[in-house]
Amino acid sequence: MVQIVKPGILIDFVSKFKLAVSISIILIVVGIGHLIIKGPKLGIEFKGGTSIQVEFDKPIKVTQLRNAIKDSRIFSDSRIQNIGSSNKRFIIYTKVSTSSTTKSIEDTLKPLLKSKFGDTFKILEVDMVGPKIGKEFRDKGIIAIVLSLIAILIYISLRFQYRFAFGAILALIHDVLITVGFLSLFGYEFTLDVVAAILTIVGYSVNDTIVIFDRIREKVKSNRKLSNVEAINQGISETLSRTVLTAGTTLFVVLALFLFGGHALKGMSFALLVGIISGTYSSIFIASPVLLLFKGQLIPEKKEVDSTDRFKQQIEFDIKQRGG
Amino acid sequence: MKTSTWVKLIIVLLVVAIFGAYTLPTIVGKKNAKYVSELFGGILPTDTINLGLDLKGGMHLVLGVETDKAVFAVLSRAVNNLQQQLLNAKIAADHVIPSGKDATIKIYLVDPKDTDKAVNIIMDNFPNYKIISQGQPIVIKLKEQIVAKIKKQAVEQAINVIRNRVNQFGVTEPTVVKAGEDHIVVDLPGIKNANRAVKLLGETARLELHLVDDSVSVADALNGNLPPDDEILYEIKRDPTTGEITKVPFVVKKEPVITGDMITNAHVMFGGPLNQPYVAFELNSEGAKIFADFTATHIGKRLAIVLDNVIYSAPVIQSRIGGGRGEITGNFTLEEAHDLALVLRSGSLPAPVKILQKVTIGPSLGKISIDKGKKAMIFGSLAVILFMIFYYRLSGLLADFAMALNIVIIFGTMVMLHATLTLPGLAGIALTVGMAVDANVLIYERIREELLIGRSVHDAVNTGYARAFITILDANITTLIVALILYQFGSGPVKGFGITMAIGLLANIFTAVTFTKTVFDIVLEKFRPQRLSI
Numbered sequence: 001m002v003q004i005v006k007p008g009i010l011i012d013f014v015s016k017f018k019l020a021v022s023i024s025i026i027l028i029v030v031g032i033g034h035l036i037i038k039g040p041k042l043g044i045e046f047k048g049g050t051s052i053q054v055e056f057d058k059p060i061k062v063t064q065l066r067n068a069i070k071d072s073r074i075f076s077d078s079r080i081q082n083i084g085s086s087n088k089r090f091i092i093y094t095k096v097s098t099s100s101t102t103k104s105i106e107d108t109l110k111p112l113l114k115s116k117f118g119d120t121f122k123i124l125e126v127d128m129v130g131p132k133i134g135k136e137f138r139d140k141g142i143i144a145i146v147l148s149l150i151a152i153l154i155y156i157s158l159r160f161q162y163r164f165a166f167g168a169i170l171a172l173i174h175d176v177l178i179t180v181g182f183l184s185l186f187g188y189e190f191t192l193d194v195v196a197a198i199l200t201i202v203g204y205s206v207n208d209t210i211v212i213f214d215r216i217r218e219k220v221k222s223n224r225k226l227s228n229v230e231a232i233n234q235g236i237s238e239t240l241s242r243t244v245l246t247a248g249t250t251l252f253v254v255l256a257l258f259l260f261g262g263h264a265l266k267g268m269s270f271a272l273l274v275g276i277i278s279g280t281y282s283s284i285f286i287a288s289p290v291l292l293l294f295k296g297q298l299i300p301e302k303k304e305v306d307s308t309d310r311f312k313q314q315i316e317f318d319i320k321q322r323g324g
Numbered sequence: 325m326k327t328s329t330w331v332k333l334i335i336v337l338l339v340v341a342i343f344g345a346y347t348l349p350t351i352v353g354k355k356n357a358k359y360v361s362e363l364f365g366g367i368l369p370t371d372t373i374n375l376g377l378d379l380k381g382g383m384h385l386v387l388g389v390e391t392d393k394a395v396f397a398v399l400s401r402a403v404n405n406l407q408q409q410l411l412n413a414k415i416a417a418d419h420v421i422p423s424g425k426d427a428t429i430k431i432y433l434v435d436p437k438d439t440d441k442a443v444n445i446i447m448d449n450f451p452n453y454k455i456i457s458q459g460q461p462i463v464i465k466l467k468e469q470i471v472a473k474i475k476k477q478a479v480e481q482a483i484n485v486i487r488n489r490v491n492q493f494g495v496t497e498p499t500v501v502k503a504g505e506d507h508i509v510v511d512l513p514g515i516k517n518a519n520r521a522v523k524l525l526g527e528t529a530r531l532e533l534h535l536v537d538d539s540v541s542v543a544d545a546l547n548g549n550l551p552p553d554d555e556i557l558y559e560i561k562r563d564p565t566t567g568e569i570t571k572v573p574f575v576v577k578k579e580p581v582i583t584g585d586m587i588t589n590a591h592v593m594f595g596g597p598l599n600q601p602y603v604a605f606e607l608n609s610e611g612a613k614i615f616a617d618f619t620a621t622h623i624g625k626r627l628a629i630v631l632d633n634v635i636y637s638a639p640v641i642q643s644r645i646g647g648g649r650g651e652i653t654g655n656f657t658l659e660e661a662h663d664l665a666l667v668l669r670s671g672s673l674p675a676p677v678k679i680l681q682k683v684t685i686g687p688s689l690g691k692i693s694i695d696k697g698k699k700a701m702i703f704g705s706l707a708v709i710l711f712m713i714f715y716y717r718l719s720g721l722l723a724d725f726a727m728a729l730n731i732v733i734i735f736g737t738m739v740m741l742h743a744t745l746t747l748p749g750l751a752g753i754a755l756t757v758g759m760a761v762d763a764n765v766l767i768y769e770r771i772r773e774e775l776l777i778g779r780s781v782h783d784a785v786n787t788g789y790a791r792a793f794i795t796i797l798d799a800n801i802t803t804l805i806v807a808l809i810l811y812q813f814g815s816g817p818v819k820g821f822g823i824t825m826a827i828g829l830l831a832n833i834f835t836a837v838t839f840t841k842t843v844f845d846i847v848l849e850k851f852r853p854q855r856l857s858i
Contacts, residue, residue: 001858002715007776053689099388099678100526104519106684124689126518126682133386133680136504137815144813151805159798193748196810196818200755200825203803210798211766242769249711249765250758253704257754260703262696264378264747272755318790 005241013236013284014229014292020285024174031181038184043191046138048131049095050105054113057120059087068116074108083263089124097130104128141195148199152206160213163294168209171279171287175205178278179271186270193268201275204250208243209283215239216288220299228298232288240284247280325849332842339834340729343736345369350735373739375513376746378817379694381687382513383521386680387486389506394478394675395471396424402450402466403429409449415442427466428456436460478674479506486510486525486677488670493521507680518684520663528632528676529667531587531605532580533615533650536626536638545575553578557628559635562655574635576628581618582650586611590668592661593651601661602653605668612648620644631664697750704754712761716768718857722843723764726835730760733831734824746820756828762799763836767792768858781856785844793837800829 044051054065062080069075074096083089098105106126113121129137152172156165179201183194216235219226226234236243254276258269291298325333349357350372361368377384399422406429410417416434423430433442443458452470457463466474479502486508487500499511515521537554545556559572590605607615619627619641628638629652636654652664708727712720734753738745771788779787807829810822847853 007773099680104522107519122686124686126684128679128682130680140813144809148806148809151809152802155802155805192815192818196748196814196821199806199810203806206802207799210802211795214795242765245765246762249708249761252707253754253758256700256704256707257751260696260700262693264693265751268748268751
């Protein structure tokens with residue numbers, strides 16, 4: 001039997017809480033600080049503008065490309081991004097967008113490139129977003145994030161007592177902040193895909209936390225003599241192999257997406273990569289120790305059995321009935 | 325075997341068969357799928373999965389209908405009508421100004437004493453308007469439900485016209501749908517000449533024939549001496565050799581003789597000394613009668629052919645033109661003539677449209693994306709598959725089969741629902757693959773624990789599944805909530821991400837729990853193993 005984590009192992013995670021909090025705070029402050037100082041790098045979906053992806057037959061220099069287009073009013077303050085390492089594919093970003101149906105921005109670009117590079121280029125993609133719809137996308141993105149948070153909040157509150165809900169939500173906010181900060185630090189744009197990735201992280205983070213909470217709760221109920229610290233340490237330790245395995249398999253695929261998925265999936269897979277690592281870390285080192293911030297027993301005795309427990313008891317009963 | 329195991333086995337096999345049948349065409353290609361389907365008497369599905377524009381190339385357009393302009397058009401007609409009525413009642417109005425934004429008309433009277441009389445005329449003849457102010461100016465406002473109706477109709481009409489044009493343009497499987505209040509989303513897969521398509525769809529195509537007012541000199545009019553019922557329009561001439569553009573002003577009557585809605589047909593013809601293309605159009609009976617009567621009484625005058633406020637030509641009326649036929653000449657290329665005929669045939673837009681978003685993806689980029697996405701998925705899945713076998717042996721292999729079944733269900737469901745697979749959608753599937761094995765990891769870890777504390781294989785499996793089930797539900801529900809919100813609020817590609825995740829998570833409960841448990845049940849009952857390969 002191959003084992004990543006030895007069964008029966010007990011690690012004192014709780015004592016690392018202060019260290020973990022310090023690391024998290026530093027990471028968040030650096031990341032979010034960067035975001036605030038530099039301002040968020042919004043994708044054109046959110047701020048409006050045009051991005052044009054061009055591919056050349058032969059490798060060219062960015063400066064050549066810049067010189068070819070800089071005299072045009074539309075492209076004078078445009079940004080050029082080199083995709084991949086072949087020096088053949090570039091994305092040109094400009095703040096200008098046009099709502100006119102008769103004259104397009106790529107029509108302005110084509111002759112500029114033609115005069116410098118001849119027929120050696122191809123326009124692969126044009127993405128034009130008007131400022132008005134950019135605002136709509138922004139609003140929708142914000143609504144989606146807020147709605148997800150509210151929905152998750154309701155779900156956790158229904159499933160757990162307040163202190164667990166508090167821990168899960170704190171971990172979730174932690175993960176979102178870390179991800180957003182890292183995106184900013186590494187110069188990724190906030191696009192619709194990235195927002196989708198952040199929302200996915202919200203789901204993932206909570207899911208990871210819930211698995212551990214479930215086990216902590218089970219520990220407390222099966223042995224009332226356990227101290228809070230013991231219960232939490234045991235809960236995390238016993239689920240540790242699952243936590244590592246799931247994070248591992250999910251990371252495999254996300255890493256594959258990040259490495260091989262091409263330019264279009266870079267931002268999204270980077271966000272997922274950071275979020276999943278952060279989500280795994282936070283459910284162990286942040287969400288669970290937070291439970292100790294509240295005084296008293298983790299789960300007060302004689303509290304009415306909630307529906308999940310009733311379900312579990314039913315299952316136990318069934319198993320016994322079958323002769324286990 | 326127990327009956328319950330039989331029932332489960334049958335359900336599992338049914339699911340595999342149904343979703344497999346829907347997934348097969350996407351894997352083997354439509355042609356082979358047709359062949360296979362014929363072997364079974366043509367009952368098998370042959371549809372392949374719908375690829376999003378980001379994967380197969382094409383154009384995605386979000387158009388905004390300027391509904392204010394449609395309201396403005398209604399107001400303008402009311403203004404003309406009102407001015408006439410005031411004139412009849414001998415009330416002098418200084419100027420009457422419509423505003424499309426707030427749907428109001430401001431009426432400045434020369435003599436404020438006429439206000440009451442004017443208000444009475446308005447109340448009697450313009451039931452659709454509310455009087456907001458009776459001072460100087462009098463302000464009247466089009467009733468809100470009427471404004472809403474005009475806007476709604478404008479959008480609906482615009483969709484019809486654009487759909488018409490798209491269909492005539494000849495793209496396979498185009499979609500034209502309304503989004504929000506006044507947006508129209510147009511998807512044109514695999515389109516080659518995107519700019520031409522945009523031009524064609526965005527053209528208002530309001531064709532009008534106006535009488536050229538020869539009684540006023542153009543120079544005079546340009547200096548401001550323009551009679552109130554006249555307007556200045558320009559003919560745009562392009563020098564075929566130098567490409568230089570010149571604008572020639574004309575003074576024409578504001579009221580058009582013929583409008584585009586009287587056109588029933590239009591097509592390209594060739595003629596003239598150079599055998600150039602021109603557009604011939606036909607009018608309906610009402611238009612034909614007006615046209616014949618008008619040309620009969622205006623021989624020797626010029627008639628300007630105006631498309632979207634630009635004069636194309638202003639030929640002299642030689643004789644009465646019966647039969648309701650006319651032609652538009654200009655220095656057209658064949659393509660331009662073809663497109664003009666097309667927009668005239670498909671009718672004019674009730675209000676101008678603006679491009680809000682335009683995404684054009686070349687087919688080569690789509691192919692790059694598919695190749696890279698596939699590669700990433702294969703590498704990612706392979707890593708997971710091998711790892712599971714390495715870690716959990718035979719049970720790991722079973723989890724891999726469950727994961728494969730999960731992917732089959734995602735593809736099959738998407739084919740059934742005619743959902744679209746996008747690039748982020750592919751990422752969603754990859755992510756589901758990672759999470760799909762999570763359920764089995766949870767179960768297997770639990771089974772290992774139960775085995776360690778000394779339970780029998782049979783008990784350990786049953787307890788493991790039962791205990792892990794709640795946690796799996798929890799885990800999937802939280803992610804499902806997010807997936808559904810993404811589907812609801814996302815646009816295009818992000819919607820695709822939401823939908824693949826949602827299907828994957830739902831399928832996960834079946835594949836990771838029901839499917840693998842059935843296999844365990846069969847194995848446990850048939851072979852009663854003393855050890856588990858886990």
